[in-house]
Structures are given as structure tokens and as C-alpha cells.
Amino acid sequence: MRKNSILMFGLFVTIITLLSLTNSFAADYKNNLIAIHITVSNNLDLVRKDVLVSLPIKQIKEKYSHFDENTFIVLDGKDQIPAQTEDLDGDKIQDNILLLVDFKPNETKTLVIQVGNMAILKKEFKKRTQAILAVKSDYEFKDGYYTGGKFVNVTEINVPKDHFPHNALIKFEGPGWESDKVAYRFYLDSRNRNDIFAKKVDDVILHQVGNSDLVSDGKESYTKMCDWGMDIFKVGESMGIGSLGMWVDNRVNTINNTESVRCEILSDGNIKSGILTDYKGWTVGGQKFDLASLLSISAGSRLTKVEINITPNSENICTGFAKHGDCALILDKNNYEWSYIASYGKQSLAGDNLGIAIFFKRTDLINITEDDASHLIVLKPRKQKVTYYFAAAPEMEQDGIKSELEFGKYLHKVILELSNPVVAELK
Numbered sequence: 001m002r003k004n005s006i007l008m009f010g011l012f013v014t015i016i017t018l019l020s021l022t023n024s025f026a027a028d029y030k031n032n033l034i035a036i037h038i039t040v041s042n043n044l045d046l047v048r049k050d051v052l053v054s055l056p057i058k059q060i061k062e063k064y065s066h067f068d069e070n071t072f073i074v075l076d077g078k079d080q081i082p083a084q085t086e087d088l089d090g091d092k093i094q095d096n097i098l099l100l101v102d103f104k105p106n107e108t109k110t111l112v113i114q115v116g117n118m119a120i121l122k123k124e125f126k127k128r129t130q131a132i133l134a135v136k137s138d139y140e141f142k143d144g145y146y147t148g149g150k151f152v153n154v155t156e157i158n159v160p161k162d163h164f165p166h167n168a169l170i171k172f173e174g175p176g177w178e179s180d181k182v183a184y185r186f187y188l189d190s191r192n193r194n195d196i197f198a199k200k201v202d203d204v205i206l207h208q209v210g211n212s213d214l215v216s217d218g219k220e221s222y223t224k225m226c227d228w229g230m231d232i233f234k235v236g237e238s239m240g241i242g243s244l245g246m247w248v249d250n251r252v253n254t255i256n257n258t259e260s261v262r263c264e265i266l267s268d269g270n271i272k273s274g275i276l277t278d279y280k281g282w283t284v285g286g287q288k289f290d291l292a293s294l295l296s297i298s299a300g301s302r303l304t305k306v307e308i309n310i311t312p313n314s315e316n317i318c319t320g321f322a323k324h325g326d327c328a329l330i331l332d333k334n335n336y337e338w339s340y341i342a343s344y345g346k347q348s349l350a351g352d353n354l355g356i357a358i359f360f361k362r363t364d365l366i367n368i369t370e371d372d373a374s375h376l377i378v379l380k381p382r383k384q385k386v387t388y389y390f391a392a393a394p395e396m397e398q399d400g401i402k403s404e405l406e407f408g409k410y411l412h413k414v415i416l417e418l419s420n421p422v423v424a425e426l427k
Contacts, residue, residue, distance in 0.1 A: 036114075055097050055098075098271060130206050175263055194235075246314060276292065304391070321343070321374060324343075330342040337418070366380050
């Protein structure tokens with residue numbers, strides 16, 4: 001009798017287990033739950049935080065046809081990590097999924113992308129990047145100036161032909177982009193130069209900057225110290241930081257003679273934000289070019305990535321940064337794939353130290369030169385494309401760089417990481 005009872009109990013447990021597995025399978029099927037495993041590897045013997053890992057959606061769908069970029073979460077062990085998608089070319093189709101990953105030295109880890117209705121469990125992460133383009137509405141238009149009214153966020157603008165500097169059409173004179181470290185803007189007018197906002201807070205702030213600057217009077221609020229920080233860089237006739245130009249007739253020619261200019265906020269995500277600007281019919285050196293510039297920044301980073309596509313292919317693209325005071329040019333003495341030019345010292349309008357740098361591939365370098373206002377580098381586009389980065393390291397930044405020695409260590413770490421990217425592989 002006891003033996004039969006044990007057999008019956010075993011059969012009961014087996015049936016319950018099978019029912020549980022069946023219900024679990026049914027739930028997964030109902031939720032259209034798919035688990036995709038990827039390995040990500042840090043091949044450097046150092047800690048790497050806030051590494052942006054990119055996976056092409058097309059590649060994922062070739063292996064996992066049911067992948068849905070609209071409903072997914074990513075797990076590192078039991079912990080969900082920040083993720084988003086991105087459109088690289090403005091066609092409204094998402095091209096990549098992006099993950100923000102931390103690594104120990106020489107660490108390889110397996111991440112799990114879960115797809116389906118389980119995405120309702122998606123955690124809300126802090127917004128650590130932002131891109132903003134705000135244009136005047138309800139204004140009084142007089143003598144070419146846009147007075148009064150209010151700034152309204154837009155996703156794109158076709159720049160009016162009669163637009164000119166300081167006419168108060170666009171909030172802080174052009175689009176802005178930022179991480180939780182630093183913020184930038186560029187003048188969306190005939191100047192087309194990049195500028196720096198230093199931040200005292202580890203948060204995004206551009207949505208609150210310049211909202212009351214509704215009159216063109218040269219008294220913009222952000223030129224004085226605010227709770228969040230201030231505009232710290234004198235641009236003038238220089239290249240600002242990382243601005244675009246072409247070296248023709250033994251001088252740098254910035255983008256100031258075009259048939260049309262269109263600017264679009266391509267992404268405004270928690271971990272990456274980007275701005276795409278199309279310059280049509282840029283006349284320089286007796287030729288016309290169409291140039292697309294994609295500026296992007298990721299969480300926890302000072303780096304702005306600049307991706308250029310120019311048609312027809314040009315002999316060069318020139319960039320650089322402003323000369324200020326006694327801040328000498330710092331040249332890279334390493335021999336990595338990526339290199340830099342930089343400067344450090346009292347070159348901030350806040351009166352403190354500021355480090356600035358341009359990072360580029362050695363194989364793209366044509367020349368390092370200068371003019372009266374700027375240190376310059378001339379780069380070679382390949383198949384109509386070239387990529388470089390620029391960065392600002394303001395002393396006022398929370399836990400910021402306080403000395404030239406610290407800045408030198410930062411520069412070395414950046415080129416080491418750029419030369420040894422994290423490797424991601426679908427399993």
C-alpha cells in the first residue's frame with residue numbers, strides 16, 4: 001500500500017511539473033518572448049564604464065526574424081541595463097540597438113535581449129543625454145529680428161535664406177546636445193562653429209537654458225554663471241571646438257556659402273543623442289559639395305562624435321580648436337590607431353581651467369597646422385566619409401579634471417579605448 005502511495009505521489013508531481021512547463025511555454029508563446037544572447041568583450045586591462053555598444057538591427061533580424069526593436073529589454077545577469085534604438089540617416093527607420101555596459105578589466109560577459117510583451121517590465125532609466133532644437137513662435141518680426149514670443153522645441157528646421165547671426169530665431173543660436181558631463185551647441189547660421197557649455201551638475205540642462213533670451217541684445221542669460229553652469233568658451237573667428245571646414249588656398253574655409261541648410265534632431269535618447277545637418281551646395285575652392293554632418297554624444301562621455309559624408313569626395317576636411325592665452329598645443333606621443341591634438345589651461349570664460357581636444361585616426365591625418373586664431377588638423381575623407389571626435393573637460397564639472405597631468409591621463413585613456421573598441425557578437 002505504501003509503495004503504491006509513493007508511486008501515485010511521484011506521478012502527481014510529474015503531472016504538475018509537466019503542466020507547469022506547458023503553462024510556462026504557453027505564456028512565453030503568448031507573450032512572444034524571445035531570448036537573444038550576445039557576448040561583449042573588453043580586451044583592455046582596465047575598468048571601462050558607460051561603454052556604448054551598438055548592434056545592427058538588420059543583423060539581429062537575419063538570425064532572429066521575430067526580433068521587434070519596439071519591445072525589448074536587456075539583462076546583464078539579473079539586472080536590466082539601459083538600452084535604446086537609433087536612426088542613423090533620418091529615414092525614420094531604426095538602424096541599431098544601443099546598450100550601455102560597464103566592464104571589469106579583460107571582462108567578457110553575456111547579455112540577454114528579451115523581446116516581446118515582457119517589455120512592459122522595461123525599467124525607466126535616468127535621461128543622461130539630450131539634443132534640443134528650439135525655434136521662436138508668436139514673435140514680432142521687425143528688420144529681420146524675431147522679438148518676444150517663445151521658443152518651441154522642434155525636431156527639424158529648414159534654415160531660412162535670410163537667417164543671420166543673433167536674430168533671435170533659434171534658442172541659443174542653434175541646436176544643442178549634451179551628456180551628463182558637458183554640453184555643446186553650434187551656431188546654425190553663417191558662422192557654423194561649435195561652442196561649449198560647462199556644467200556644475202551631473203544632469204541634462206539644455207531644456208532650461210536660454211528660454212527667456214527672447215531679444216537680440218547680446219545679454220544672453222547663459223553668458224553668466226547659472227545654477228547649472230555657463231557658456232565658457234570664446235569662439236570669435238576661430239574654429240571653436242571641432243567645427244567643420246576645408247583647407248583650400250592655404251587657409252581654412254568654414255561652411256558659410258550654401259544653397260540650403262536643414263537640421264534635424266535625429267535622436268534624443270537616455271543614453272545617446274544626435275543631430276544631423278545637411279548642407280547642400282556648399283561652394284568652396286570653386287567647387288560645390290553636399291555635406292552631411294552627424295554629431296552625437298553618449299551617456300557618461302565628454303566626446304562628441306562627428307561623422308561626415310561629403311559628395312563629391314573632397315581632398316580634405318579641416319577641423320581644430322581655438323587658441324587661447326598661453327595654452328600650448330599638446331601633441332600625442334603614442335602610436336595607437338587613434339591620436340589627438342589638445343590644449344589645457346586658463347581658457348574658460350569662468351576663469352578656471354579647461355582641457356579641449358580633437359581625436360582622429362592616424363591614417364586619416366594629412367597635416368597639423370595653424371592660423372592666427374586656431375590650431376588645425378587636416379583629414380583625408382575615404383569614400384566620401386571621415387570620422388573624428390572632440391571633447392571639452394571643464395574644471396567646474398562634478399569630479400572634473402583639475403590639472404594638466406589628469407587631463408593627459410584622460411587623453412591617453414580615450415585613444416586607448418578608441419583603438420580597442422568593445423567587441424559584441426550574437427550567439
